[in-house]
Amino acid sequence: MPRILIVEDEDIIRSAIRKLLQHAGYEVSDAGSVEEAEQNYEPDQYDLIISDLRLPGAAGTELINRAPNTPVLIMTSYASLRSAVDSMKMGAVEYIAKPFDHDEMLAAVSNILARKPTAPDSSEEPGASSSTPENSDPANIMFGHCEPMQRVFTLIRKVAPTETTVLIQGESGTGKELAARALHLLSPRASKPLISVNCAAIPESLIESELFGHEKGAFTGAVSARTGLIEAADGGSLFLDEIGELPAEAQARLLRVLQESEIRRVGSTQSRKVSVRMIAATHRNLKAMTRTGEFREDLYYRLNVMQIRIPPLRERQSDIMGLARRFLKRQGEKMGKPNLNLSPEAMRALERHRWPGNVRELENAIERATILCDNDVITPSLLDLDSEGGEEHIPETLVAGNNEQTRTNDVDSANDLSLEDYFQHFVLENQDRMSETELAQKLGISRKSLWERRQRLGIPRKKSSGN
Numbered sequence: 348m349p350r351i352l353i354v355e356d357e358d359i360i361r362s363a364i365r366k367l368l369q370h371a372g373y374e375v376s377d378a379g380s381v382e383e384a385e386q387n388y389e390p391d392q393y394d395l396i397i398s399d400l401r402l403p404g405a406a407g408t409e410l411i412n413r414a415p416n417t418p419v420l421i422m423t424s425y426a427s428l429r430s431a432v433d434s435m436k437m438g439a440v441e442y443i444a445k446p447f448d449h450d451e452m453l454a455a456v457s458n459i460l461a462r463k464p465t466a467p468d469s470s471e472e473p474g475a476s477s478s479t480p481e482n483s484d485p486a487n488i489m490f491g492h493c494e495p496m497q498r499v500f501t502l503i504r505k506v507a508p509t510e511t512t513v514l515i516q517g518e519s520g521t522g523k524e525l526a527a528r529a530l531h532l533l534s535p536r537a538s539k540p541l542i543s544v545n546c547a548a549i550p551e552s553l554i555e556s557e558l559f560g561h562e563k564g565a566f567t568g569a570v571s572a573r574t575g576l577i578e579a580a581d582g583g584s585l586f587l588d589e590i591g592e593l594p595a596e597a598q599a600r601l602l603r604v605l606q607e608s609e610i611r612r613v614g615s616t617q618s619r620k621v622s623v624r625m626i627a628a629t630h631r632n633l634k635a636m637t638r639t640g641e642f643r644e645d646l647y648y649r650l651n652v653m654q655i656r657i658p659p660l661r662e663r664q665s666d667i668m669g670l671a672r673r674f675l676k677r678q679g680e681k682m683g684k685p686n687l688n689l690s691p692e693a694m695r696a697l698e699r700h701r702w703p704g705n706v707r708e709l710e711n712a713i714e715r716a717t718i719l720c721d722n723d724v725i726t727p728s729l730l731d732l733d734s735e736g737g738e739e740h741i742p743e744t745l746v747a748g749n750n751e752q753t754r755t756n757d758v759d760s761a762n763d764l765s766l767e768d769y770f771q772h773f774v775l776e777n778q779d780r781m782s783e784t785e786l787a788q789k790l791g792i793s794r795k796s797l798w799e800r801r802q803r804l805g806i807p808r809k810k811s812s813g814n
């Protein structure tokens with residue numbers, strides 16, 4: 348488990364980041380200054396140091412020299428971007444501007460940690476990503492902070508490096524293909540191809556020759572010999588999606604591949620050895636299909652050595668907003684609408700929806716809304732969801748931030764600070780020792796917006812407080 352040291356003098360920010368990172372599975376220590384960090388810990392023994400730039404005593408950038416073997420992520424307010432650039436020159440690996448939201452911080456952390464280990468493999472196959480450091484964790488490939496997805500990630504991390512055949516189960520659109528990708532990218536086969544085949548999409552008459560290849564003249568139309576997809580995956584992984592749709596003859600051939608590690612092209616008498624890691628997926632109950640004779644029992648047991656169940660989106664309530672924001676960002680950038688936001692009503696609609704089409708449905712809803720949106724605010728009507736089910740009260744949380752985009756509905760973080768709570772605490776705790784300009788700078792907002800928020804939250808500026 349990666350160890351992270353946080354150095355931040357603001358108690359509230361420090362504790363919010365600590366909770367966020369602990370929740371994401373990191374081992375976290377914290378200190379209020381560089382001196383305290385050195386007194387209580389050995390900063391160079393950590394995998395990552397996250398430090399505020401401006402601290403009482405030595406500046407956060409001092410840690411770059413004092414812990415030369417540990418990457419340092421510097422936090423700074425927008426107002427100090429210049430210093431951030433300077434800290435980069437001094438050797439900080441990254442800086443993050445306050446306010447940042449959960450996703451930004453977690454992405455920055457996992458990217459830095461992923462950069463540390465082994466060098467990437469240079470023998471990358473076209474069409475298949477190699478094991479670049481960014482791909483060394485499932486969380487970099489698929490989004491998921493909630494408990495059930497963290498369990499999926501743990502399983503993927505454990506099983507990926509092995510040669511074990513994996514059966515991924517889950518409803519349509521839950522992310523089975525992404526999970527297969529993660530299994531491949533985290534395996535020693537990552538630099539070799541990952542071939543994905545949707546068994547339901549290939550006509551029954553063609554599936555055998557597609558998968559196993561054929562010799563010239565094997566059937567009418569086989570004018571030349573052809574390599575099958577299994578052979579093409581030699582050395583790599585084969586992802587067989589919708590395995591439940593595989594016809595009986597192809598099931599028999601596939602069983603042979605699994606048992607003997609060899610294939611025989613259609614129309615050939617010769618077998619050839621292949622080394623392919625099999626990953627299969629289905630949304631159907633394969634075990635029940637073995638009872639009705641639709642699926643071979645021996646093949647089922649061969650495939651089902653290790654099973655990974657991807658939970659439906661309705662069981663990942665706390666991830667919905669994170670996924671929605673991720674898709675919104677991606678779509679917005681693609682369509683030249685970078686300032687898109689979800690209205691509070693749209694957020695509630697997303698939270699209440701049952702998502703029968705799972706993550707794919709969410710992705711499509713955001714894409715559709717992005718296209719149709721004429722201004723910067725996405726409303727429920729643009730999402731076009733049937734809102735069913737009761738409304739749930741889910742608190743908004745944040746690490747540090749000042750705008751609507753820093754909201755999240757992570758139920759697991761219900762104990763964290765709400766956006767307004769954070770603001771209120773921060774202002775009340777610091778207004779006696781900081782000027783309005785400093786407060787606004789630390790919060791990363793303008794003085795005007797600080798004033799507006801004070802009015803709205805009923806914490807007017809004290810007459811005595813300076814500028």
Ligand SMILES: Nc1ncnc2c1ncn2[C@@H]1O[C@H](COP(=O)(O)OP(=O)(O)OP(=O)(O)O)[C@@H](O)[C@H]1O
Nearest residue numbers: 489490491518519520521522523524525706707710
């Ligand atoms: N955890 C996730 N994070 C980000 N994107 C996701 C996640 N899960 C799914 N997606 C996206 O949702 C879409 C559907 O995912 P995917 O194709 O992996 O689902 P599937 O379970 O294989 O679906 P099907 O059973 O219909 O083949 C894809 O565009 C995928 O990128």
